[in-house]
Amino acid sequence: MAGRFRRRGVLGRAVKTIAVGILGLGTVGSGVVRLLQDNGAMIDARLGAHLEVRRIARRRPTAPTPVTVDPALLTADPMEVIRDPAIQVVVELIGGTDEARRYALEALKAGKHLVTANKALLAVHGLEIYRAAAERGLDLGFEAAVCGGIPIIRVLRDGLVANRIRSLLGIINGTANYILTRMTEQGRPFAEVLAEAQAKGYAETDPTLDVGGHDAAHKLQILASIAYNTFIDLAQVPVEGIAGIDPSDIRYARELGYVVKLLAIAKAADGELEVRVSPTLLPEDHLLASVRGVYNGVYLVGDAAGPQMFYGRGAGQMPTASAVVSDIVEIAANILAKRPSRRATFSPPGDRGELALKPLEEIRTRYYLRVMVADKPGVLSKVSGVLGAHNVSIASVIQKTRHEQEAVPIVMMTHEAREGDLRAALAGIDRLDVVSAPSICLRVEEP
Numbered sequence: 001m002a003g004r005f006r007r008r009g010v011l012g013r014a015v016k017t018i019a020v021g022i023l024g025l026g027t028v029g030s031g032v033v034r035l036l037q038d039n040g041a042m043i044d045a046r047l048g049a050h051l052e053v054r055r056i057a058r059r060r061p062t063a064p065t066p067v068t069v070d071p072a073l074l075t076a077d078p079m080e081v082i083r084d085p086a087i088q089v090v091v092e093l094i095g096g097t098d099e100a101r102r103y104a105l106e107a108l109k110a111g112k113h114l115v116t117a118n119k120a121l122l123a124v125h126g127l128e129i130y131r132a133a134a135e136r137g138l139d140l141g142f143e144a145a146v147c148g149g150i151p152i153i154r155v156l157r158d159g160l161v162a163n164r165i166r167s168l169l170g171i172i173n174g175t176a177n178y179i180l181t182r183m184t185e186q187g188r189p190f191a192e193v194l195a196e197a198q199a200k201g202y203a204e205t206d207p208t209l210d211v212g213g214h215d216a217a218h219k220l221q222i223l224a225s226i227a228y229n230t231f232i233d234l235a236q237v238p239v240e241g242i243a244g245i246d247p248s249d250i251r252y253a254r255e256l257g258y259v260v261k262l263l264a265i266a267k268a269a270d271g272e273l274e275v276r277v278s279p280t281l282l283p284e285d286h287l288l289a290s291v292r293g294v295y296n297g298v299y300l301v302g303d304a305a306g307p308q309m310f311y312g313r314g315a316g317q318m319p320t321a322s323a324v325v326s327d328i329v330e331i332a333a334n335i336l337a338k339r340p341s342r343r344a345t346f347s348p349p350g351d352r353g354e355l356a357l358k359p360l361e362e363i364r365t366r367y368y369l370r371v372m373v374a375d376k377p378g379v380l381s382k383v384s385g386v387l388g389a390h391n392v393s394i395a396s397v398i399q400k401t402r403h404e405q406e407a408v409p410i411v412m413m414t415h416e417a418r419e420g421d422l423r424a425a426l427a428g429i430d431r432l433d434v435v436s437a438p439s440i441c442l443r444v445e446e447p
Helices: 027-038 040-047 078-083 098-109 119-135 152-159 174-186 190-199 214-227 247-255 317-337 379-389 419-430
Strands: 004-008 014-023 049-057 089-092 113-116 165-171 258-269 272-283 295-302 306-313 364-373 394-399 408-414 440-444
Touching (some): 014 027, 014 317, 027 040, 027 049, 027 317, 040 049, 040 317, 049 078, 049 317, 078 098, 089 317, 098 113, 098 119, 113 119, 113 317, 119 214, 152 295, 165 214, 174 190, 174 247, 174 258, 174 295, 247 258, 247 364, 247 408, 364 379, 364 419, 379 394, 379 408, 379 419, 419 440
Parallel strands (some): 014 049, 014 089, 089 113, 272 440
Antiparallel strands (some): 004 014, 165 258, 165 295, 258 272, 295 306, 364 440
């Protein structure tokens, strides 16, 4: 669909208008409108065309708006936006998965290019949406779905296109990272810091999606699908959250030279792909170890480019709006140049040789263990005996001060071991009569 001529640029040439429709005027939607208002002249000059917000759908169009908007642009019906023949780009910002899927597919069916910030939509229904866009030769932008203002999608899709991605490690949930940062720096328990995060607006009233690791899994599914040219089933991504992290484990990890972070991990080796989310020990000198508070960080290793680190605000109104507008501008540039849509972000399963997902029990890594035991002679030999029987060897041990008639912790770091063997060993350890509580196990990620 060709852009309409609207006004003249600085050289006197007619400037085309690219019409945009927005579904949702919440936090991100109002940020997009504000950014186009505040920086519109600069954006238009860089694009060589005018971006015009032509229609906006919101649930209550007569309610006060969070940003100044001409009331004539507002409607309660998203289909009015989608059916408008002048609109070339539809921006989906309503959230959720069911309604968002419906309107995303309707927009593509109507021949509109699509921009979304909806990570859950893409993680659950992405394959259907990617294919619908590809079949119609339409652009699909979703930079804002992962890591807010960090342009990590473009990095994977364009900047490192010549690389095989060996590994991707990400701190990609600001809520979890804020909680772990405060627990580390202040020694406070999880529940107390979570309540503080909720009071400050960093955590939702129901924080399960964030602290349970599921938000990070949605984002990892998107990143790994792009990085490894396949579509990863979200249900096959193992996920562990941070609710069970005790301040004592953070303290012991620091004694050993590590910090605890909720990591999203993807690695490719020997024809297999390892994808998982879990609280993990990172060496204190790793670049990701310095990512504090609500910030995000992604550490990539390409076979040609080597290690790369990307850092910034992973959420928030304006960082996310910035990513949305960058997609709108890229799509508008394609429209103006009459270029075909950007290449497929990945090949659907079966189109190329896929990496098989490695079962969690087959991964190999080092482990941190904390075992609570009775203060009796020979306890350590019993624990180490069970580990040895399952092919798990101990690299180092911290045995804390004895307290009469109290359980004492034995803190161990293992050498690299197979996950299935380690889990079998822990089950055996927890059955010992000298063990007083379920053992704690955290994976270790080395450079």
